[in-house]
Amino acid sequence: MKRFFYELSESWKIAAAQMAANKTRSMLTALGVIIGIVAVTLMGTAINGISTGFDKSMSFIGDDVLYVSQRPWTRVDDWWNYRDRKKILTEYADKINHGIAMTPDSNLMIAVPTMSLVRSVKFGENNVDNVYILGTTADYAVISTLECAEGRFFNEIESRGGAEDCIVGFDVADALFAGRSALDKRVLINGHAFKVIGTLARQGTFLGLFSLDSIVIIPLPAFKKYFSAKSEADVRIKVRDKTHMADARDELTGIMRRLRSLAPEKKEDFSINEQQAFKSTLDAVKTTIAVAGLFITGLSLFVGAIGIMNITFVSVKERTKEIGTRKALGARRRTILLQFLIESTALCLVGGLIGLTVAYLMCFGMAKAFPSFPISFSVGLVVASMIVSVFTGLASGIAPAWTASRLDPATALRYE
Secondary structure (H helix, E strand, O other), X not given: OHHHHHHHHHHHHHHHHHHHHOHHHHHHHHHHHHHHHHHHHHHHHHHHHHXXXXXXXXXXXXXXXXXXXXXXXXXXXXOHHHHOOOOOOOOHHHHHXXXXXXXXXXXXXXXXXXXXXXXXXXXXXXXXXXXXXXXXXXXXXXXXXXXXXXXXXXXXXXXXXXXXXXXXXXXXXXXXXXOOOOOOOEEEEOOEEEEEEEEEOOOOXXXXXXXXXXXXXXXXXXXXXXXXXXXXXXXXXXXXXXXXXXHHHHHHHHHXXXXXXXXXOOOOOOEEEOHHHHHHHHHHHHHHHHHHHHHHHXXXXXXXXXXXXXXXXXXXXXXXXXXXHHHHOOOOHHHHHHHHHHHHHHHHHHHHHHHHHHHHHHHHHHHHHOOOOOOOOOHHHHHHHHHHHHHHHHHHHHHHHHHHHOOOHHHHHOOO
16 A cells, blocks of 8 residues: 555656646647636536526515416416416405415415506606516515615505505615615606605616616505506415425415306416426526536537547657666556556646636636626535546546556567
C-alpha cells in the first residue's frame, strides 16, 4: 500500500511536469473539456434557476389553495369544450363556505371569491398601464401570502359595503408616488377614484416574465359596480392540510357538482386548478432543457475526450524509450498504467477548473444583466462538474495507458 501511494504521488508530479513543459498543447487539448464543463454548469444553473424562480413565483398562488375556474390552466387541445361553459359565480363562495361548515372534519378551510381584469391606474400626471385589478373580499388576506408594507388590508365592513378603497402593489406605488407615501391618496382606476389604504411588499416577478407587483386590490362589490362587465370570476379555497390535497379536491368537486345541479352521469362543467398544474408544465420544460443540454454537453465532452486520448497516445509514442527504461529498471505495468491515467485525468481536472471559472463569470454577468432571473451557482454543480471531469479523464486515458503498460522493454528501448 505504501508503494502504491508513492507511485501515485510520483505520477501526479510527472503529470504536472509534462503539462508545464507543454503548456500550449495541454491548454488546446483541455479546450474540449472546458467547453463541456461550461455547458454542464450553465445547464444545471439554468434548471436550478427556473426551479427556484418558479417556487418563489408560485408562492403568490399558494400550494394549499384550490381554484374553481371556468377553464383549466393547462393547455388543452379540445378548448372548444370549455368555451361555452357557464360562468363561475362569486356567490358560489358563500355556498361553499356553508358546505364546509356543514361538513364535519372538512378538508377545506375557507372559500374566497375573486374577479379580475387589466386596467390603467393614474395619479396626477403619472399613469401605469396594464395593471392587474383584483376584486375580492376581506377573507383574501387569509388565503394569500401578500403582506402590506404600509397601511392595511380592507376589513369585513369595508368589503361588504363596497368601500372605494384599494391596496396597491409595489410597482404601482413606486410609479405613481415616486418614493412618497401612498396612503390616503386617491388614484383613478379607469376614471374611478379609489383611496389607497395600503401598499404591498415587493413580490418580484414570475420567472422574470411579468411583474407580480403591478396589482391593485379593491373590494368585490366596488369591482362589480365599475368593472364586472368584461371580467371573469373564480373562487379560491384554502385547504386545511396540503398533504391531503387530493381529498380536498374530491370534496370540493362534490360541492361544486351540487351547486351546478349536475346529474351523476354528467361531466363537470367547471375546472379545479392548483399550483401542481403549473409544476407539471414546468417539469416538461425542465426535462426538455435537460435532455437538450445533456446532448450538447455529451458532444462537447466526447470531442474533448477524443482530443485527450489522442494527445495521450502521442505522449506515449514520444516517451516510448522512457517507458522502456523505467520498465527495464523494474517499473511495474501498474506504475506505467497509473502514470498515463493520471496525466489524462490531470488534464481534465485543469480543464474542469477553468470551465468552472468561465461558467461562474458567465453566471455572474447574467445575474448582473438579468437581476430578476434567479441564478444559482451551487456547490452541487461544482462537485458534479469535477466528477464529470475525472470520469472523462479516466475514460479517455485508459486505452493509451493500457498500451503504454503493455510495451515490451526491449522493443521500447530500441524505438526511434
